[in-house]
Amino acid sequence: MEDQIKDFLHYLIVERRLAENTIVSYERDLREYHKYIFNVEKITSFKEITRIHILHFLKYLNERGKSAKTLARQIASIRSFHQFLLREQITSQDPTVHIETPQQHKTLPKVLNISEVEALLEAPKDDTIFGIRDKAMLELLYATGIRVSELISLNIHDVHITMGFVRCIGKGNKERIIPLGATAARAISSYLENGRPLLLKQNKSEALFLNHHGNRMTRQGFWKNLKKLTALANIQKDLTPHTLRHSFATHLLENGADIRAVQEMLGHADISTTQIYTHVTKARLKDVYNLYHPRA
Template identity: 70%
Template sequence: MQDHLQDFLHFLLVEKGLADNTIISYERDLKSYLLYLQKVENIDNLNVVTRGNILQFLNFLHEKGKSSKTIARHIASIRSFHQFLLREKVTEQDPTVHIESPQPDKPLPKVLSVEEVQALLEVPKGKTPFEVRDKAMLELLYATGMRVSELISLKTSDAHLTMGFIRCIGKGNKERIIPIGNIASKAVQHYIEASRPSLLKKVETDALFLNNHGKGLSRQGFWKILKRLAKEAGIQKDLTPHTLRHSFATHLLENGADLRAVQEMLGHADISTTQIYTHVTKTRLKDVYSMFHPRA
């Protein structure tokens, strides 16, 4: 069964082009599933797995206190795995048919107010090469809504500043072109001309944003920088690496941007993923109404 799992993971990587983190998630879910089949159900042949076996596994997860979101993710992993086995003629039937996924409650993304974003962007004063870099990264994230993983993957050749856009490689190795405003463009240009050469040292790399060793900045490195800057800005909210991305989308929609345009800039394959930001804007409108209407 482990051999079939490795074949499936290879399929996800090579043919589907999924991101490494996504494949790791599939692997983790399916390893726990296969271990359950072997240890609890005494099954070592995937062709004899039944719908009942899978339901028992899902019940096992529920009894362990796993959330509906986690269980839904396991179901998606198991369903994809069994569909792959059927296509490859490893099995003769798909036992996941008619197994429904629980609908997890989607928490609304946490966003910063325009004032909080402004305070955060003003923390790096640009007095050192690192402050110039931090200013450029924050301005670019808020201007484009890029994922942090996309930001740290940028190469110098991806910044087409005179033309006003950034070339970005997102999930599934999909390319998208994102427009950037004048402020972010100037911040990145200033970083490239005034600070990046001094950070580069003797290391040869085309990574746009560099750490203090002259190498490409890591996700963890950026996260530490963001937490420090948020603290200096006096922001009390629990920030995540996605906070500026969420804020970018919410502020665009609040100011009348088209949902389809926001979807394209964020790189969402399905517009339903983007629609969660419309719920955020409605919630914020209710809060404003409650605070300021005299008869609320």
């Protein structure tokens, strides 16, 4: 059973070419699934698994307080895995066929208003190499709406300052080209001239953003810096690494951007994912109306 999970993960890496974070998520879900099936249901082969066993596992997760979102992700992972086993003729049936995905309550993403964005972007001090780097990273995030995982994966040749665009490899190894604003371009130029060479030291690296060891910046390192900068900017909201991405999309739509263009820049495969930002803008309009209309 362990070998079949490894084969599936290898298939996701080599043939599906999924992002590393996605592979890690699949592996975590399937390890938990296998552990339950083996230890609780006493099953030693995926051929023996039925719909009832999977429902027992989902009930087990639900009783431990797992959210509908987590359950939906688990079902997606298990379904993909069993479809793989069926295609490879390891099993003769797919036990997930009649299992429904639980409906998820869509929560609106947290976004910063314009003044909060400006405060955050001004928080890094440009008199240190780390401040120059952090400012370039934040300006690039807000200018392009790319994911943090995409940001730290950028190499030097992916940013074309003179031509004003960034080349980004997103989920599913899909390439997209995103316009780069003048402010972000200046911040990146300053970093390339005054920050990166000092961080690189004697190392050799194609990575655009480096840590204090001269190696590629990690997601954890960025997240740690973001929390410090949020405190410096005196922002009371609970930020996540995706907050600037959400703010990028919301501010574009608030100012009349075409939703299809925003979808393309964000790299969403389905426009319904992008449409959640229209709900955010509508919610803001309602707040403005209630605040300023004399008969609200």
